[in-house]
Amino acid sequence: MNGWLLGGTTFLASAVEMVEAATIVLAVGITQGWRTALTGAAWAFAALAVIIVAFGPVLARQGAITWLELIVGPFMILFGITWLRKAIWRAAGRKAMHDEQAIFDKEVAMLRAARDKRVGFATSFQGVFVEGLEVAVIVVTFAATRPALLGWSIWGAVAAALIVIAAAIALRAPFARVPENAIKAVVGVMLLSLGTLWTGEGLGLQWWAGDATLFWFVAIYAASATLLTFVERKPVAA
Amino acid sequence: MKVVHEIYDFVAGGSIAAPVGLAIAILTAVFAPHLDPTVRAATFVAIVVLTLAAATREKIA
Numbered sequence: 001m002n003g004w005l006l007g008g009t010t011f012l013a014s015a016v017e018m019v020e021a022a023t024i025v026l027a028v029g030i031t032q033g034w035r036t037a038l039t040g041a042a043w044a045f046a047a048l049a050v051i052i053v054a055f056g057p058v059l060a061r062q063g064a065i066t067w068l069e070l071i072v073g074p075f076m077i078l079f080g081i082t083w084l085r086k087a088i089w090r091a092a093g094r095k096a097m098h099d100e101q102a103i104f105d106k107e108v109a110m111l112r113a114a115r116d117k118r119v120g121f122a123t124s125f126q127g128v129f130v131e132g133l134e135v136a137v138i139v140v141t142f143a144a145t146r147p148a149l150l151g152w153s154i155w156g157a158v159a160a161a162l163i164v165i166a167a168a169i170a171l172r173a174p175f176a177r178v179p180e181n182a183i184k185a186v187v188g189v190m191l192l193s194l195g196t197l198w199t200g201e202g203l204g205l206q207w208w209a210g211d212a213t214l215f216w217f218v219a220i221y222a223a224s225a226t227l228l229t230f231v232e233r234k235p236v237a238a
Numbered sequence: 239m240k241v242v243h244e245i246y247d248f249v250a251g252g253s254i255a256a257p258v259g260l261a262i263a264i265l266t267a268v269f270a271p272h273l274d275p276t277v278r279a280a281t282f283v284a285i286v287v288l289t290l291a292a293a294t295r296e297k298i299a
Contacts, residue, residue, distance in 0.1 A: 074260055074264070075249065077256075077260055077286060078249050078250050078251075078253075078256055078257065078260065079249070081250075081251070081253065081256045081289065081290055081293050082250065082251030082253065082256070084290065084294075085251070085253070085290070085293050085294045085296075086251070088294050089294070089298060094298060095298055134248075192286070192290070196282075196283060196286055199264070199282075200267070200279060200282060203264065203267045203268065203282070205267060205275070205278060205279040205282060206275040206276070206278075206279060207279055208276055208279065217283070220283065220287065221287070221290070224287050224290060224291070225290075228290070228291060228294045232294060232295075
C-alpha cells in the first residue's frame, strides 16, 4: 500500500472538511475578533490531536491484523457510501450544493446578534471539532490497518488543515469556488475502495490482484457513481 | 436513545440500505466458502455496488 495514497485520501478529506470549518472560523474572526476565533479553533485541533494520539499509535502497535480489518473495513465502506451518495445527489440536482457564502452570511448574522465572545469561542471550537472528527476517525482507522503508514495519514490531514485555514485567514473570504462536491466524490470513492479491500482481507477473500485490486475498486466505484448520477438526475422542465 | 441515533447518523449517514446491504455482503462472503475464490470476491464487490445504488435511491432525509 502506497503512503501517498493514504496521505492523499486524508489530505482531500481534511481539505474538504476544513473548507467548511474555515467558513465558521472566518465568521467568528470577522465578527468577534481573531483571538476568539483562533483560540476556539486551536482548542478544537488540540482535542482532535488527543483522539488521534490516544487511539492511533495503540491501534498501530497491534499490527495489521484480521479482526481489526474486519471492524475498520465496514466502517470505511459506510463512510464511503455516505460521502459518495451525497456527492451523487448534489451532482444530480437532488440536493442543494454546499453554499459556503450562504453559510458564512448566516453565521455572521447569528454572531452579530449574540455579541458574547463565549458564543464565538464555542462556535469556532464546534465548527472545527465537528468537521474534523470524521477526519480524525479516518486517520485512526487507517492506523489500525496500515500501521507503518500512520505518519502519512496524519501529515496528509494536518497539511490540508493548515493550508485551508491559513488561506481562509489570508483571503478573509469563504471558499465559495472550491469544487467541494467533486472532492467529496473522490474521497467517497477512496474510502469505499479501501473499506472493500480491508473488509475482504478480514473475511479471507482472495483479491485477484492483491493490494493492486484497490485500483479496480476505484474504477468500479467511480463508474458506478457516474452512472448513478445520470440515473438520479432530475429531468429538466420544458 | 438520542446518542445511539447520533452515532448511527455519524456512521451510516442515516441510511438504512447501507448497513443492511453491507451485512448481506459480509454474510454472503462468510457463508459461501464453497464458491470459487474469485467468484466469492466478485460477489462481495457486486453486493457493495448494489448497496451504493440502493443507498443513493433512498429518500433524502
